[in-house]
Amino acid sequence: MKTLPLVSVLIPCYNVEKHIINAILSLNNQTYKNIEIICVDDGSTDNTNKIIKEIQLEYSFVTLISQQNKGILEARRTALNHAQGDFIVLLDADDKLESNAIYNSIQCLHEHKCNAALFEVYKVTENETHPFIIYTEHKIITGLEALKSSIGYWKISSLGVFKKSVYEKAFITFDNIKVESYNSDELLGRIALFESDKIILTDSKYYYTTNLSSNTLSFKMAWLEVFKTNKTIKEYLINNQIYAQIRSEFFNHYSIDFVRMQKHFRKNKKSLPKKDLIKYRNICLKSIRTLSFKEWLESIFNKNIPIKRKLKFLKSYLSLKLTLL
Template sequence: MVDVSVIIPVYNASDYLEEAIGTILNQSMEDIEVICVDDGSEDNSLEILKKIAEKDSRVQYYHQENRGGGAARNVALPHATGKYIYFMDADDIVDSNALKECYDICEEKNLDFVLFRAMNYAEDTGEYFKTDDYSMDELYDFVGDRIFNFHDLGDLMFKVSVTPWCKLYNREFVMSTGAQFAEGLIFHDNIFFWDVFLSAERIFFYDKYLYTRRRHSASSTGAGDKRYISTITINNMIIQKFINHGLFEKYKKYLYDHKIYLIFHRYNTIQEQFRPYFYEHLKEDFSKMLDDERYEEFISIIVPNNKKRFEMVVNSEEFREFDLSLQNLQLSIRKNDLARKNKKLKKEVKRQENLLSRKPVSLFLKLKGK
């Protein structure tokens, strides 16, 4: 048994692969194995993997027809022998001490997994930047240096990043959950995350940035292509995970609202040419809800704007009608947001004016007291 098994799905990553794997092979922890699964790459990624494996016996590689990153990770899992498992993407960078530091923390605190922060790198501009999703400031402000699990978080659990590359997992624990990644879909890490997260009893937040995520147009979650409709299926699968864990009733309001929010977020970021295609699948999914036994409860507990979004999908006759209705709703929401901000600014201006008007009087009284 090695200390850490590193799993890397690979698809058309030839421009980044050597650098990414290099950040693993050059870790301060040497007792590792690297399990790469080439997911039917159309470039020379597989040849690069072969050359790397020839030079370093810690690297093993497998090849499959293109089935997606989720399937590649699932293929790798049974081959892992490490006490801990780390998942990495083939175009990203890991801090050279990440595995050693996380391993030591897991051993010291007897954790199911440890999570840490990640930085973003915009390849087009060369800019490094932070985002709420991967910094998780709100979560850390709450848990601090305490060991926790989802029971301690309430709705704050939905602020935990679902990405597998900002966590080091105890392998025995992961295998005991039976967790798998969704196959044939993007956003597949959600399904693995919720099975593991809802089963974990001992989690720790390591307050350090250890991972750099490369953001570029070729990535599956950044391309904005037809695959974005996966978000519909994935969100339904997430709801089912909560049902399986006996937690749906407690979190159903958030799950319903979160589903609608994420679906429309993906709709707004998908390439315009694919929006009619997205709409057709969305209408099919939402229309099924009309006949669901939970419909009345669902429509009564979601927030008003999500209710409007739902109704404009099921009531629209065709895409153009829906899209125009959505644009009007978004303009209305934007108008209300600006009105609230303007009201807040006016209050602040008035407060500052009142403070300034009192200062001369205060100064006079202070001088008079002397």
């Protein structure tokens, strides 16, 4: 490459005073130097804004934008609208990148003429770091293959270096869908994968921090919105005429979420008010309609869907259905 393209790193920030410095330091330590960092303070009530302003005194490539709290998706949109680079990276404020992650990815994009270079993902807890999404082959795949691999289990990540135009297109598509849920950012990521057309899987590392003792892991009724997102994913697949190719993966995707929600129901049954329990159970059971009766029959007899997955779902469904409140 004769000239190094500018890479914009987009960081939504909400009450991250304990983490934002480490995230920015991981970017300052990148071997790829032509970057800008756009932090969007999404209505923080702690010292996040103050800390970023102090960081700006030392690092001129950090931009701070403040807005009222709108959620992570809108914070990313704001950052994207202010990005000057031809390429973007999405980074959460409590996560970090390996020092050569951006350099390696840009090299891969240039060499193979791809629209996205995806990171491997490592989970970081208080005591250890372990692989979460690792690629056995660092190869080129299509947007359809990437989308298919993201449905059900996350076999690939939606984190990496993307052409800015890919996410601009993805936001337009997302806005036409018009869905609001707590995990709608995952839907946007999947749209971006499909819109990328040509993607390379790299060995660049993204370090995803998960705090098992965090309040963010406490029970939330908003988690049930995952079923709304699933219904929207199915509609998106149908509208793009690719649902038939991903039907098995979608059943896995839906059943994993259903089993997870049933476990939360069982775990919190004694602590939630009865009216919330009734609402919770009804939403879970109603979500069954995401698949038609014909699709349920096809899924039951589909040999590509593991028997263990079917039995887990059936057990969770019966447990929820027969629970006395």
